């Protein structure tokens with residue numbers, strides 16, 4: 001009984017937390033992001049079904065916004081999961097610096 005109540009409390013809290021979070025990425029912005037990256041933001045794969053990946057995962061306070069979303073292929077998205085992007089990229093031996101610079105530039109350009 002106690003654990004059920006606790007679970008319900010956590011669920012309510014999570015719902016409230018998510019409601020406060022702003023997810024303001026529009027479909028147009030998402031299309032622009034995909035066009036600018038021209039493939040998976042992490043490995044460059046040209047996956048026709050690129051997925052929205054939060055650079056800073058939702059579980060760590062990230063949001064679906066222009067500055068935090070990049071297109072990712074299914075394989076990168078699944079493997080990154082909710083790891084911190086730098087930790088994950090280092091582990092995968094991907095160029096995190098090049099990624100972060102490009103990501104910041106693209107986001108800035110699209111926001112302007």
Ligand SMILES: [Zn+2]
Nearest residue numbers: 040043073076
């Ligand atoms: Zn990829």
